[in-house]
Amino acid sequence: MSFADHSLESVLQKVTDLAARVLPGEPATSVTIVDGRRATTVAASHPLARQLDEVQYAQGSGPCVEAATTGVLVELLDTTTETRWAAFPRVAAQRDCRAVLSFPLPAQELVRGGLNVYARTSERLDERARQVAARFAAYAVVPVSNMYLYESAVGRAEHLRAALDSRAVIDQAKGILMERHKLSADQAFSALAEVSMTANTKVRDIATHLVQTGELRLT
Template identity: 50%
Template sequence: MPNTGESLPSQTDSALHRINSLLLAEHSMDSLLQAVVDATKDTLPGYVDASISVLIGTRPATAVYSGQLALDLDETQYARGHGPCLHAAVSGEFVEITDARSETRWPDYMARAVERGSLSSLSLPLPMDGLHGGMNVYATEAGAFDEDARTAAARFTRSAALAISNMHAYETARDIADNLDVALRSRAVIDQAKGILMERQKLNADQAFQYLAHASQATNRKLRDVAEHLVRTGEVMQPTRRR
């Protein structure tokens, strides 16, 4: 979390104000949800990664994520068919893991979480009619979340649900799932671009993702556009030089 001198509730207010301003402009579903997980990562204290899981039919998938840790742990749970993020998404219940080393639920997943470096996490259901999903927040430290952090995570989760509602209030749950499927296809392109960078520059998956994120910020283009450009041309998109 950046050392701005602001309290966590104040930083959360500022981040949500920026996100809510995006709702007034024309944005895609994936760009809005990406803004929510990025703000969650940047606002909560300590090192955290965030993601949004959705169930398209019965198939779970990660629509957006802020870093490789979140994606790896989401997909570990999908492969096993259980874990805190799936439980929150399906049951609608809040799940907190305070220390994965001593947690007795989902022991095979907990072993992987410890191995990957996540000792605590929050999984919060998305409050949406006709859609199962949730916000996942993974921290490297045990007991990383106090009451202010839990409240902030819940507010970011409601913001994600509001983004979906405002974008598709007139559509059915099937239409919402179709739009989230577009976000998943965008993620596939990002994964292709990451693979190119990992091979070419000998980066690991998280370093490749951050490389693309920095290029996105530098060029003021969506992460998906930067990734598509790299896959199509073999070149990393560069900022336009002013004369």
């Protein structure tokens, strides 16, 4: 399977669609990602998988939530008799889901998640199914981890750009005050800081206002 030149969403969609075709039980499959305390379904082979994921997110528990947050394989063998996870097994049974296998994505520093398999027939999710699910989970974690690394790099770049922009406008404002009032650089910054504290406004915003209007105080 080649994942070159595909978006994150399209890659994960391929993973879930292929998993649904080759795993037993005519399953609906999905990929859950947990970012902080928020769980999200980033791909699903069938609306049923997304719906059952959302039930678990809403109640804060269930196989997919547990697997994604603990890194441990979670099995629900029979939705009609299962007593764990509050109302989820009953809801799953009502929607013709017979069993659930939630396989954690391989451990990564930046991301937690899981591949969820919702079987819709009585065919057992056996050891072979677990092995196949493990391989699909390994496929899924690579693009997800790359996405988080990319977003982290973009965030750092944006933060640096904002810091540089902020410094540039503050330096311009200091230059105006130094020229206008014959102040030193430190005195000019102190003047900006004093107005910032008085107005309860960021120094950058005070500086921007001065550069744009020639006035030291915000109006």
